[in-house]
Amino acid sequence: MSNAILWMRDITKDFNGVKALDGVSIVVERGEVHAICGENGAGKSTLMKVLSGVYPHGSFGGSIEFEGHPTAYKSINDSEHDGIVIIHQELALSPYLSIAENIFLGNENAKRGIIDWNKTNREAATLLARVGLNENPATPVLELGVGKQQLVEIAKALSKRVKLLILDEPTAALNDDDSEHLLTLINHLREQGITCIIISHKLKEIRKIADTVTIIRDGKTIESFSMKEDDASESRIIRSMVGRPLDNQFPPRTPDIGEEYFRVENWNAYHPVDTERKVVDDASFTVRAGEIVGFAGLMGAGRTELAMSIFGRSYGINISGRVFKAGKEIQTRTVSEAIQNGLAYATEDRKKYGLNLIADIAENISAAGLDKLAKGGVVDRNKETKVAEEYRASMNIKTPSVSAIVGKLSGGNQQKVVLSKWMFTGPDVLILDEPTRGIDVGAKYEIYGIINELAAQGKAVIVISSELPELIGLSDRIYTISEGRITGEVAKAEATQETLMHYMTAGRD
Amino acid sequence: MSNTATEAPSEPTGKAPVKSARKLRIDLRQYGILAALAIIIVLFQILTNGRLLMPGNINNLIQQNSYVLILAIGMVIVIIAGHIDLSVGSVVALVGAVAALSMNSWGLPWWAAVIIALVVGAVIGAWQGFWVAFVGIPAFIVTLAGMLIFRGLTLVLLTGGTISGLPDEFTAIGAGWIPPFLGEALDGRDVLTLVLGLLASAGFVIQQIRTRATLRKLDLPREPAVSTIVKSVILVVAIMALAWQLSGYSGTPIILIILAVLILLYTFILNRSVFGRHVYAMGGNLFAAQMSGVKTKWINFAIFVNMGVLAGLAGVVATARAGSAVASAGQNYELDAIAAVFIGGAAVQGGVGTVVGAVIGGLVMGVLNMGLSILSVDAAWQQAIKGLVLLLAVAFDIINKRRSGR
Numbered sequence: 001m002s003n004a005i006l007w008m009r010d011i012t013k014d015f016n017g018v019k020a021l022d023g024v025s026i027v028v029e030r031g032e033v034h035a036i037c038g039e040n041g042a043g044k045s046t047l048m049k050v051l052s053g054v055y056p057h058g059s060f061g062g063s064i065e066f067e068g069h070p071t072a073y074k075s076i077n078d079s080e081h082d083g084i085v086i087i088h089q090e091l092a093l094s095p096y097l098s099i100a101e102n103i104f105l106g107n108e109n110a111k112r113g114i115i116d117w118n119k120t121n122r123e124a125a126t127l128l129a130r131v132g133l134n135e136n137p138a139t140p141v142l143e144l145g146v147g148k149q150q151l152v153e154i155a156k157a158l159s160k161r162v163k164l165l166i167l168d169e170p171t172a173a174l175n176d177d178d179s180e181h182l183l184t185l186i187n188h189l190r191e192q193g194i195t196c197i198i199i200s201h202k203l204k205e206i207r208k209i210a211d212t213v214t215i216i217r218d219g220k221t222i223e224s225f226s227m228k229e230d231d232a233s234e235s236r237i238i239r240s241m242v243g244r245p246l247d248n249q250f251p252p253r254t255p256d257i258g259e260e261y262f263r264v265e266n267w268n269a270y271h272p273v274d275t276e277r278k279v280v281d282d283a284s285f286t287v288r289a290g291e292i293v294g295f296a297g298l299m300g301a302g303r304t305e306l307a308m309s310i311f312g313r314s315y316g317i318n319i320s321g322r323v324f325k326a327g328k329e330i331q332t333r334t335v336s337e338a339i340q341n342g343l344a345y346a347t348e349d350r351k352k353y354g355l356n357l358i359a360d361i362a363e364n365i366s367a368a369g370l371d372k373l374a375k376g377g378v379v380d381r382n383k384e385t386k387v388a389e390e391y392r393a394s395m396n397i398k399t400p401s402v403s404a405i406v407g408k409l410s411g412g413n414q415q416k417v418v419l420s421k422w423m424f425t426g427p428d429v430l431i432l433d434e435p436t437r438g439i440d441v442g443a444k445y446e447i448y449g450i451i452n453e454l455a456a457q458g459k460a461v462i463v464i465s466s467e468l469p470e471l472i473g474l475s476d477r478i479y480t481i482s483e484g485r486i487t488g489e490v491a492k493a494e495a496t497q498e499t500l501m502h503y504m505t506a507g508r509d
Numbered sequence: 510m511s512n513t514a515t516e517a518p519s520e521p522t523g524k525a526p527v528k529s530a531r532k533l534r535i536d537l538r539q540y541g542i543l544a545a546l547a548i549i550i551v552l553f554q555i556l557t558n559g560r561l562l563m564p565g566n567i568n569n570l571i572q573q574n575s576y577v578l579i580l581a582i583g584m585v586i587v588i589i590a591g592h593i594d595l596s597v598g599s600v601v602a603l604v605g606a607v608a609a610l611s612m613n614s615w616g617l618p619w620w621a622a623v624i625i626a627l628v629v630g631a632v633i634g635a636w637q638g639f640w641v642a643f644v645g646i647p648a649f650i651v652t653l654a655g656m657l658i659f660r661g662l663t664l665v666l667l668t669g670g671t672i673s674g675l676p677d678e679f680t681a682i683g684a685g686w687i688p689p690f691l692g693e694a695l696d697g698r699d700v701l702t703l704v705l706g707l708l709a710s711a712g713f714v715i716q717q718i719r720t721r722a723t724l725r726k727l728d729l730p731r732e733p734a735v736s737t738i739v740k741s742v743i744l745v746v747a748i749m750a751l752a753w754q755l756s757g758y759s760g761t762p763i764i765l766i767i768l769a770v771l772i773l774l775y776t777f778i779l780n781r782s783v784f785g786r787h788v789y790a791m792g793g794n795l796f797a798a799q800m801s802g803v804k805t806k807w808i809n810f811a812i813f814v815n816m817g818v819l820a821g822l823a824g825v826v827a828t829a830r831a832g833s834a835v836a837s838a839g840q841n842y843e844l845d846a847i848a849a850v851f852i853g854g855a856a857v858q859g860g861v862g863t864v865v866g867a868v869i870g871g872l873v874m875g876v877l878n879m880g881l882s883i884l885s886v887d888a889a890w891q892q893a894i895k896g897l898v899l900l901l902a903v904a905f906d907i908i909n910k911r912r913s914g915r
Contacts, residue, residue: 314800336802345800353800356793358860367790368801374783381781385727421801 005030005067005164005195011050012061012219020046021060022219028164028212033186033196035210037203037237039501040299040466043219044199048166052086053079067163083163087153089172089300095142100124102141103156127155131185146274147178154185165189166197171205172300175277183209201298203234203505215240235498238505242468242497250473251449253456257476258289262429262460267321269309279305279316281484287429287460292451294475295464296500302484303464304348307431311345312338325428339368344427346418348434348464354418357407361399362388364406364417369425391420396446412443419450430454431462436470448474468497480504542854542869545902549873553880560883561876564758567751572684572830574875575764576601576823576839578868580846581853582775583819585867588850589779589792590812591859592641592648596633596655597820597846601839602663604629604824609672609834612679619679627821633659634817635810642809656843664836673833682767683829686760698753699760706752709769710745717741764826768868771819775864788812792859848895849874852902873898 006028013021021043028034038044050060053073064071066082073079076086093102100121109119124137133151141149150170157165167186171179186196186209200206206213207227214224215237222240225232269280279302287293297303308315310323312335323330325342332338338345347353355364365388366373373384388402395416399409406417415435422430432451436444451474455461465471471478472495480488480503488503553561560566580597587594608626611617617625633655640651677685691700717737724731755761779785787808790798799805823842828834853870855862874895881891 311800312802334802334804335800336804339802347800352794353796356790356797356860358793359789363786363790366786367797367803370783370786377783378781379783379786382723382727 003030004028006051007065008047008051008062009064010062011047011064013046013050013055013059019219021050023062024216024219024221026214026221026224028195028197031190031193031195032211033190033198033209035206035213036197036199036216037201037206037213037241038216039241039468042216042241044216045168047216048086048168048197048199051079052076052084052166080160083161084166085157085160085162085164086166087150087157087168087170089169091146091149091153093141093149093152096140098138098140099128099135099144099152100137102152103127103137103159105156107160123159124155127158130158131155132181145178145276146173147175147181150174150178150182151185162194164195164197166199168199169201169300170198171200171202173274173277179205201505203237206237207234213237217241217243234505235502238498238501242501249445251445251452253452255290255292255476256456257291258458260286261289261326262287263324264310265322265324267306267310268319269305269316270318272315272317275317279484280309283321283481283484283486285479285486285489287462289458289460290455291476292455292461292463292474294471294478295462295481296468296471296478296504297481298504299466301481301504303481304433305484306481307345307433307462307464310338311335311343311431339425339427342426342428343431344368344422344425344429345431346422346433346435348437350414350418355406355414358405360403360405361392361397361409361417362402365391365402365420365424368421372424387424391424395420395450410439410443412439412446415439415443415447416450419447423454427459429460429462431464433464434466435463436465436467468500471495471500472497482506542852542866542873546869546873546876549876549880553876553883557880557883561880562754564754566879566883567754568758568762570875570879571762571765571768573879574871575683575768576827576830577842577845577849577874578768578871579771579819579823579826580842581849581867581871582771582864583816584846585850585853585855585862585864586775586779586788586812587648587816588847588855589859589862590788590809591792591795592809592812593847594637594648594652594813594816595843596637596652596659597816597823598839598842598844599656599659599663600630600633600817600820601824601827601842602836603633603659603666604821605828605834605838606663606666606672606836608679608825608828609675610666612675613672619676622679623682623825626825627818630817630819630821630824631814632817633820634814637817638810638813641813642806660836663838667834667836671833671835675829675832680829680832682763683826684832685763687763687766689760696757698756700756702752702756702761705761706749710748713744713748714741767826772864772868779864784808784811789860792861794860845871845874848899852899854906856906857903870902
């Protein structure tokens with residue numbers, strides 16, 4: 001009926017019984033730019049991995065048809081052979097190799113294993129001209145900025161005779177000029193007949209460039225419409241993106257909010273590698289005693305970067321700004337200084353940053369507050385065991401013994417160990433980054449109860465979360481972050497998923 | 510919104526973890542190595558027609574391996590923290606040269622030479638620790654450079670020659686015995702050695718009983734009483750057999766006492782001190798340790814200073830045992846120490862390892878050496894066999910870990 005290049009029908013994919021995709025369908029017309037939108041965890045990346053063969057044929061349900069033929073890709077190589085190329089947000093270039101070498105990596109111009117350098121460099125130069133990158137093909141990639149590296153990735157895709165180019169958050173790491181250039185390039189590619197799928201949070205970009213938008217939520221296709229339709233608007237996209245069911249339940253709480261307790265003024269931080277890029281841009285916010293303040297933002301918005309740069313400058317460079325607690329300015333230059341000044345930060349990635357998985361529960365709980373258990377540098381292990389037992393009881397950590405290895409606990413119990421660790425340091429201000437990620441409903445409810453309890457003790461609590469219903473249910477007030485800036489402050493009474501998403505996708509003007 | 514809902518969701522599905530008491534886990538690991546040591550001893554005892562465990566050989570086993578054991582104690586801390594130290598062999602030679610010079614050329618007393626040796630070791634450790642901890646150069650590179658630098662400095666100091674004729678008090682550290690204060694009994698046996706054996710046995714048994722009592726008080730899992738009794742009996746028999754053999758030879762080697770003190774001290778430091786905790790935390794997950802406020806740079810620095818001091822001590826012992834300082838001293842000691850640590854169950858990725866394990870690992874290598882020498886196996890073959898043992902020990906550990914799903 002139509003001139004579709006790609007049909008994906010009723011795609012389902014589950015991980016250990018958890019449905020990541022639950023019947024997604026998508027039709028991409030030949031030669032169009034097709035945007036896919038959705039909240040964090042909606043299933044966009046999983047869908048692209050299914051398409052490109054990262055998840056091999058047979059490991060998911062549903063059918064895929066590309067250029068009129070059903071596909072059965074076993075690996076990325078198979079899909080690239082057909083002309084489907086994905087460019088991930090994290091660029092995959094080898095920094096010490098030249099532009100030309102990167103473009104032809106794994107696909108070298110060679111005879112009997114000997115590389116033809118003249119041909120390689122000549123073809124690379126042609127490809128660079130096509131993507132509008134004015135660089136010598138022999139330049140090592142590490143000398144290029146992120147924007148130019150992205151162009152090298154696209155040149156690499158073109159060298160594989162790409163028919164369907166998939167760009168995952170292509171402008172997330174780019175400055176305005178580079179973004180503008182990239183969008184122009186995508187327009188050019190469309191004119192040359194290359195079809196593009198672009199995953200993006202930036203609605204202004206989508207309005208500018210996309211022909212069609214498909215919105216995914218909770219592993220399902222919500223709707224798909226042409227941007228030329230009369231009622232195609234940013235607010236329509238937002239409406240479809242949010243609207244997650246509010247099926248989380250929250251323990252009852254009567255907020256008892258006191259005076260302003262914690263304040264951050266004009267906080268700035270730059271990316272540690274891409275040093276020109278501001279990841280936190282002049283952020284100022286306050287938290288009152290006994291208040292739960294939520295931070296909403298999409299992936300890459302700078303929520304975790306804000307928290308980590310405040311907590312002992314654990315992330316970023318050229319950090320500036322001031323932190324006040326109870327009206328007095330405090331320093332948080334190292335993690336131990338931040339802890340001493342009453343801050344605690346439970347990290348987003350608990351396995352990488354939060355826990356020593358090969359140590360036991362007691363050792364993990366005491367890890368940040370060991371000084372409290374030690375006299376003259378010697379740890380009182382009996383006291384340590386007692387403390388751990390107290391937290392096991394009060395936090396309801398399900399384990400036969402506090403000497404169980406943390407790596408063997410379930411996600412919910414691991415998170416309770418992380419929270420115990422920070423509660424033991426006796427903090428006044430707690431920053432909880434994605435405190436319920438990857439844990440089951442029952443444990444979530446328990447953790448909400450713990451967060452409420454911390455606020456009831458008069459502590460200032462900051463919760464960072466990707467789940468808007470969770471933030472709305474839990475917080476007294478919510479800040480939204482987009483592109484490193486605080487773009488909105490919403491009181492509980494006015495907080496709806498739509499208003500939040502509106503601020504979360506607010507681009508620079 | 511819906512935050513007023515009060516009904517709790519269905520029962521959480523937090524899975525109960527498998528029983529795994531900390532004490533039990535580590536002990537099981539060490540029993541494996543201990544069993545390997547026992548098997549090797551029995552094997553060579555049979556192959557050598559009982560010559561392996563003759564009093565003189567036991568005495569030599571202790572004195573010959575003491576410096577590697579001292580190095581292994583420092584090395585296990587380095588390896589738990591995720592580093593390596595390739596320079597200790599050269600440090601042994603350099604420190605030995607400085608100690609010998611200070612006595613023979615500068616006329617200092619033996620105790621001053623020992624102090625200087627330890628200080629030189631500490632300074633070397635601080636030098637390497639600075640590069641590793643504060644500049645961020647991988648320890649492999651820093652200590653590879655150190656291996657060359659300190660060997661070279663030794664050659665400069667000794668100008669290619671040998672310094673011999675060291676004072677008796679000094680050589681006694683490596684090759685002497687504690688004087689028989691308590692006289693002799695039972696066919697000329699040294700009473701002091703037997704008394705020390707009894708004290709050590711009693712100390713071990715008391716410690717076992719106290720551990721059980723504490724665990725009972727805190728209601729933590731304990732190993733079955735039978736297993737404690739069997740363990741105690743075996744150890745007491747082993748200690749007393751050792752004391753009996755040594756008492757019939759020349760008595761208690763001074764170095765055995767030094768070793769015993771080091772083993773107890775460092776076991777305590779690793780298990781009970783904040784420093785030890787931070788070492789394990791860094792090795793287990795460096796990021797998590799940093800985000801918990803561990804001052805990782807200073808811990809790394811301290812680890813290398815400590816390694817330097819112990820290398821200095823090993824230099825003193827090795828020079829004392831040899832009775833002279835030569836530029837080629839301590840060659841390949843770093844490899845023996847590293848091998849001992851890994852045979853003793855330390856993990857290549859860091860985070861796991863014990864002092865006792867490293868010492869047992871060192872003894873495995875020592876017994877192999879001695880047994881093969883008694884059997885007159887060619888030195889070239891000895892080396893090949895030791896290499897194979899190291900490979901198998903680590904392979905066994907890794908396969909075991911994979912099977913237990915970690």
